[in-house]
Amino acid sequence: MKWWFVPLWKTVHYFAVSGLVGIVGLIDLRILGVAKGLPLRPLQRLMPWAVVSFLVTAVSGYALSRIDPANTIGPPVNVAYAAKILFLVLIGLNDVLYFATGLKRQVDGVGAGDSTSASAKIVAAVSIALWIGVVYWSRMLTFLSGAI
Amino acid sequence: MHIVDILQQWSENSAFFTWLRESSSIWAYPMVFFIHTLALVFTAGASVIIDARLLGAARRLPIPPLSRLFKAIWIGITLTVVSGVVMLGTDVQTKLMNTLFPLKMLFVFAAIVLTAVLRNRVASTESSASPLVRVLAAASLVCWCGAIAAGKFAAYL
Numbered sequence: 001m002k003w004w005f006v007p008l009w010k011t012v013h014y015f016a017v018s019g020l021v022g023i024v025g026l027i028d029l030r031i032l033g034v035a036k037g038l039p040l041r042p043l044q045r046l047m048p049w050a051v052v053s054f055l056v057t058a059v060s061g062y063a064l065s066r067i068d069p070a071n072t073i074g075p076p077v078n079v080a081y082a083a084k085i086l087f088l089v090l091i092g093l094n095d096v097l098y099f100a101t102g103l104k105r106q107v108d109g110v111g112a113g114d115s116t117s118a119s120a121k122i123v124a125a126v127s128i129a130l131w132i133g134v135v136y137w138s139r140m141l142t143f144l145s146g147a148i
Numbered sequence: 149m150h151i152v153d154i155l156q157q158w159s160e161n162s163a164f165f166t167w168l169r170e171s172s173s174i175w176a177y178p179m180v181f182f183i184h185t186l187a188l189v190f191t192a193g194a195s196v197i198i199d200a201r202l203l204g205a206a207r208r209l210p211i212p213p214l215s216r217l218f219k220a221i222w223i224g225i226t227l228t229v230v231s232g233v234v235m236l237g238t239d240v241q242t243k244l245m246n247t248l249f250p251l252k253m254l255f256v257f258a259a260i261v262l263t264a265v266l267r268n269r270v271a272s273t274e275s276s277a278s279p280l281v282r283v284l285a286a287a288s289l290v291c292w293c294g295a296i297a298a299g300k301f302a303a304y305l
Contacts, residue, residue, distance in 0.1 A: 007301045014189075014296050022193020026217065034220065037213025046197070046206060112213065135189060139182040143174055 001067075009063050016056035021131060023050040031107060031116045031124035040110040072141065080144040084137035091130045098123050156240040169238040177238065184231035191224030192292040195263060198270065202277040202285035215271035218263070225260060247305050252298035259291035 023046045030038050065072040065081075072081040098104050107120050116124075159165045168176050198214050200206070236243050243249065262284055269281050277285065 003304060004301070007304045011297045011300045014300060015293060018189050018193040018196060018292070018296065020193070021189045022195075022197045025190055026194060026197055029217075029220065035213050035216035037216060038210065042206060042208035042210075045208065112210065132186060135186045136182055139185050140174065140178060143178045 187227035
């Protein structure tokens, strides 16, 4: 394997994570009341790009885990890796809740200067907390490898 | 004595940096590294979305209110820089002498300057950005990507 293989995949992964966290972070922060001048419908129209970014993180993340499986899926399974996947599943459930309960459509109607509902704020706060968690567990991957 | 050697010696004599370097606690170096990653990902992510809007993406999104996000971006930049300097302090010699270090710093400083320059321009840009603002936005995008790539590759040199 060429020496630049791992840093190249990591760079791709990091770019995609930045795009993803950028979009998700801006939508969540706006729902929580930051930069209220932004209407939410055009902001939420960026969601497909967040999905594209997520797919790139998934592919590059899978490639990285295959390069050094001992660091993630083991055996023994890395605690940080297990926690990261759990948090991603929780994010998925939180997102399903957001769409299935009609909150997404309700938030689409929130224009410039308007406030969102308390339930939308809770979903956004949970989303931010879980994403911070995902970054935390990702950073801990190399420090907690083989801990189970 | 060379400035790098002086800093290296100072770091080796410092109780704080010695603890950070030698402790196996996840509250030591890993926590600083986490703050660096989290703050950078948010800062670069938010900046790149604003750059993309200035370059013509997501046209229905009004530009002036985006200027309100710069406070959060500055908090992110501050956390990234402080945590970066602290990590640098744990291993001055190796990190400062890395071949990619000057390039990374060039990208970082340029990205920070561009953030400061773009803030006021975002506030006063209506539906579409001027050619100058577009050039600045493209430069900002390149600098954030360059800083991340240089940082990733630096660890493998």
